[in-house]
Amino acid sequence: MKAICYATVMKNVLILIAAIACAAPSIIVAQVPADPAKMLQIFSAPIKTGGGEFTITIVNDRTIDPLFGSSPSRFAIRARARMATIFFVQGVANKDFDFNPDLTVVQKGETLTGAASSVKNFTAGKITKGETVQGLVEMPKKLNLYDPFDVKIGGQKAEFRLSPDDVTDYGNK
Numbered sequence: 001m002k003a004i005c006y007a008t009v010m011k012n013v014l015i016l017i018a019a020i021a022c023a024a025p026s027i028i029v030a031q032v033p034a035d036p037a038k039m040l041q042i043f044s045a046p047i048k049t050g051g052g053e054f055t056i057t058i059v060n061d062r063t064i065d066p067l068f069g070s071s072p073s074r075f076a077i078r079a080r081a082r083m084a085t086i087f088f089v090q091g092v093a094n095k096d097f098d099f100n101p102d103l104t105v106v107q108k109g110e111t112l113t114g115a116a117s118s119v120k121n122f123t124a125g126k127i128t129k130g131e132t133v134q135g136l137v138e139m140p141k142k143l144n145l146y147d148p149f150d151v152k153i154g155g156q157k158a159e160f161r162l163s164p165d166d167v168t169d170y171g172n173k
Contacts, residue, residue: 036066042166049154051097059086062170085143090134099127103137107149114139
């Protein structure tokens with residue numbers, strides 16, 4: 001009788017250990033904060049315009065802190081980014097040029113035009129060499145990050161082809 005009880009207990013202990021081993025990676029992943037540099041790399045794309053090279057980043061819960069640090073406005077931006085797709089565009093002018101902040105997205109044949117908000121020099125007009133350009137562009141609706149899309153600004157195009165794993169893990173938060 002003791003042998004049967006001992007075998008049952010050992011079987012239950014092994015099942016418990018196996019369950020913990022299976023659950024441990026997801027528990028560890030949930031507790032480890034995402035690497036900010038990796039998040040920016042995943043959700044950004046470069047774009048070369050007539051005035052310089054810029055970076056376009058999708059604003060989400062994982063990119064907001066590396067982009068805006070401890071700025072109090074990050075909470076309002078995060079709330080807006082949960083309702084619609086927002087891009088943060090930044091760069092430095094490598095020559096004097098006329099800047100046009102109009103940004104469009106093409107996804108599955110649909111073209112969407114965003115509403116621009118200037119953070120620094122993100123308005124239509126002359127930009128002087130060396131000036132920083134930063135702005136937010138809010139799209140009229142949330143994009144499906146699982147589907148590829150192109151972002152166009154200044155007559156140039158940046159392609160976003162996010163991996164399904166990255167979107168699942170980080171894109172919808």
